[in-house]
Structures are given as structure tokens and as C-alpha cells.
Amino acid sequence: MEDDKKTEQQQKQQINIELTDEIAEGIYSNLAMIAHSNSEFVVDFIRLMPGIPKAKVKSRIIMTPDHALRLLQALKDNIEKYEKAFGKIEGGKDAPHFPMNFGGTLGEA
Structure with missing residues (x-):
């Protein structure tokens, strides 16, 4: 009986996510600019x-x-898993460094 309740609760908490063909193709990006205000983060x-x-x-x-923090934690977790499987990522040395300002507080990834 208890297993039935767990299964029922899991089904209620399950989220169906739709991935269209267009979105599934993805978009290549090799630079991210991050700005934030007191209520949101904007990642270009x-x-x-x-x-x-x-x-x-x-x-x-x-x-x-809140979501930006969860994204950061998920990225850290996935990078750790990646490095365990494929070795350390040697990145960041060739990242572009030039003034770019879209207004607001900036970060770069």
C-alpha cells in the first residue's frame, strides 16, 4: 500500500517537458555575458x-x-561528473578579454 502511495506521489510531481525539433537542434555559443538586477539574472x-x-x-x-543559483549548482555537479569520466577541463586561458558593456553589472563565462 505504501509503495502505491509513493508511486502516486511521484506521478503527481512528474513534469512533462516538451522539446520541439527546432529547439532540440540547439544553438552554438562560445561566449556568455551575464548581467543582473536585484530580481533577475540575464544570460546572453x-x-x-x-x-x-x-x-x-x-x-x-x-x-x-534562486534559479540562477540552482543552475550554478547543477553546472558544478555536471562538470565534476564530466571530469571524472573524461579528465580535467583545461579551459579559460584563451577566453576573450575586451571591454563589452551592455549596461548593468556584468559577468563573463
Whole structure:
């Protein structure tokens, strides 16, 4: 009987997520700019191509501070799992460093 209740509770908590073909293809991004206010974080995913002075924002995600923290924790967890499986990620040395300002407080990833 208790197992039936657990299964019923799990079904009630289950979220159905739809992934369209267009979204499933994904968008390539090699630069992210992060800005925030007291109520939201804005993450712009950008494609920066060599030799082209103009980069395009390919996607903008706006989220609450609480969700931004959960995203950070999920990324940390996934990076740890990745490094256990494939070895340490040696990144960040070639990240672009130039002034970019879209207004507000900025971060870079």
C-alpha cells in the first residue's frame, strides 16, 4: 500500500517537458555575458567567430536569482561528473578579454 502511495506521489510531481525539433537542434555559443538586477539574472549566449568583429547574441535567458543559483549548482555537479569520466577541463586561458558593456553589472563565462 505504501509503495502505491509513493508511486502516486511521484506521478503527481512528474513534469512533462516538451522539446520541439527546432529547439532540440540547439544553438552554438562560445561566449556568455551575464548581467543582473536585484530580481533577475540575464544570460546572453553569444557566438563569436574568428576574424569577424561583430558577435551576435543567439539566445537570451532571464531567470530569478534562486534559479540562477540552482543552475550554478547543477553546472558544478555536471562538470565534476564530466571530469571524472573524461579528465580535467583545461579551459579559460584563451577566453576573450575586451571591454563589452551592455549596461548593468556584468559577468563573463
